[in-house]
Amino acid sequence: MPTQPFMAYENEIDSLQIDTLSVENRLDRISLYGSLELTKDRQGLEAALKLKRIIDASIDALKRDKNLPDRIEIKVSESVENPF
Amino acid sequence: MKLFISLINTLILSTTLFAAPTQCEGLYYGNEAPDILNAKLLPKTQELCYSSFALMHSGISRTPLWSAEHLSKEGLRHKTKRSNDFHPDDQLSTDERAELSDYARSGYDRGHLAPAADMGDKQSQHECFTLANMVPQNSENNRGIWSAIEGATRHLTNQKGELYVITGPIFSGSPIKRIGGRVLVPSKLYKAIYDPSSGEGAAYLVSNTPSNDYEVISISQLEQMAGVQLFPKMTPSAKQNTMDLPDPQEYHGGSYNNTTNKDIIHLIEKLLKRMF
Numbered sequence: 525m526p527t528q529p530f531m532a533y534e535n536e537i538d539s540l541q542i543d544t545l546s547v548e549n550r551l552d553r554i555s556l557y558g559s560l561e562l563t564k565d566r567q568g569l570e571a572a573l574k575l576k577r578i579i580d581a582s583i584d585a586l587k588r589d590k591n592l593p594d595r596i597e598i599k600v601s602e603s604v605e606n607p608f
Numbered sequence: 609m610k611l612f613i614s615l616i617n618t619l620i621l622s623t624t625l626f627a628a629p630t631q632c633e634g635l636y637y638g639n640e641a642p643d644i645l646n647a648k649l650l651p652k653t654q655e656l657c658y659s660s661f662a663l664m665h666s667g668i669s670r671t672p673l674w675s676a677e678h679l680s681k682e683g684l685r686h687k688t689k690r691s692n693d694f695h696p697d698d699q700l701s702t703d704e705r706a707e708l709s710d711y712a713r714s715g716y717d718r719g720h721l722a723p724a725a726d727m728g729d730k731q732s733q734h735e736c737f738t739l740a741n742m743v744p745q746n747s748e749n750n751r752g753i754w755s756a757i758e759g760a761t762r763h764l765t766n767q768k769g770e771l772y773v774i775t776g777p778i779f780s781g782s783p784i785k786r787i788g789g790r791v792l793v794p795s796k797l798y799k800a801i802y803d804p805s806s807g808e809g810a811a812y813l814v815s816n817t818p819s820n821d822y823e824v825i826s827i828s829q830l831e832q833m834a835g836v837q838l839f840p841k842m843t844p845s846a847k848q849n850t851m852d853l854p855d856p857q858e859y860h861g862g863s864y865n866n867t868t869n870k871d872i873i874h875l876i877e878k879l880l881k882r883m884f
């Protein structure tokens with residue numbers, strides 16, 4: 525089990541997989557999608573701990589942010605002429 | 609006479625559209641990469657070869673124009689755990705490639721064309737996280753219908769043994785959207801499938817929107833729409849037909865290794881065909 529800390533909201537790089545649950549680290553969000561079975565066995569425990577590590581890191585980062593907005597702002601995409 | 613006409617047709621096609629030479633061995637059907645038919649797609653294109661997929665990158669859209677894979681049942685059997693890094697592609701010049709910052713805070717997913725779940729080993733897993741293999745994709749689309757289409761394609765590979773798959777964006781209409789001031793947002797996405805065992809093919813087509821709607825169209829319809837001749841070695845008549853593709857809704861959630869009711873029905877159909 526990887527022990528390096530999950531740097532929540534710090535980069536646009538990290539992508540990891542717990543079962544078929546995908547986790548992507550981004551500057552404005554942590555994306556979790558797919559599905560995950562926390563089976564009542566050692567694998568289930570390992571998966572639950574991995575998920576906890578990500579959730580804990582996310583909560584810590586959110587609590588640390590003194591200027592947390594009510595809602596994030598998305599950069600509006602521009603409209604350009606289709607070059608093709 | 610019919611044969612004569614089709615011979616002429618083949619000759620005309622093979623002379624006017626000679627296939628682009630490819631550096632990427634073993635990933636395209638008949639080792640022939642797609643031909644770009646819409647001349648506007650040509651500027652700043654660069655072919656990139658990876659261990660399990662090949663792509664044609666556009667420095668105009670800063671996305672791939674397609675990613676190509678040769679999927680096999682054996683190749684899909686090896687599943688590696690996915691822990692990976694999204695990264696810009698060092699093989700591309702900085703003015704032509706997408707950067708992580710282009711996608712940041714855009715609200716769009718970095719949508720893989722050649723999907724991570726198709727990759728059998730660590731190296732190809734890492735490679736498919738290059739931004740050269742990504743398009744800005746609506747997140748609901750990526751995680752919903754698109755993920756199901758990827759699952760259905762793996763399922764079909766397991767049924768057929770091997771498939772050649774080309775996945776790409778379509779930039780249609782004007783104006784179109786651009787994120788980060790640099791990366792164009794496709795209006796549609798397609799996954800074209802060629803089955804070498806039967807010579808048949810077809811493609812899934814979706815709009816890059818939150819919708820779960822999809823269409824299955826013929827390769828010739830798609831080639832016109834995309835401005836790309838996708839499988840140069842496929843016969844023109846086979847391109848007109850639309851091969852049956854599995855309903856993606858059945859393969860949602862990535863459980864593509866499990867036997868579904870569809871598999872059982874397919875087996876029964878096969879048996880019945882053999883009996884009568």
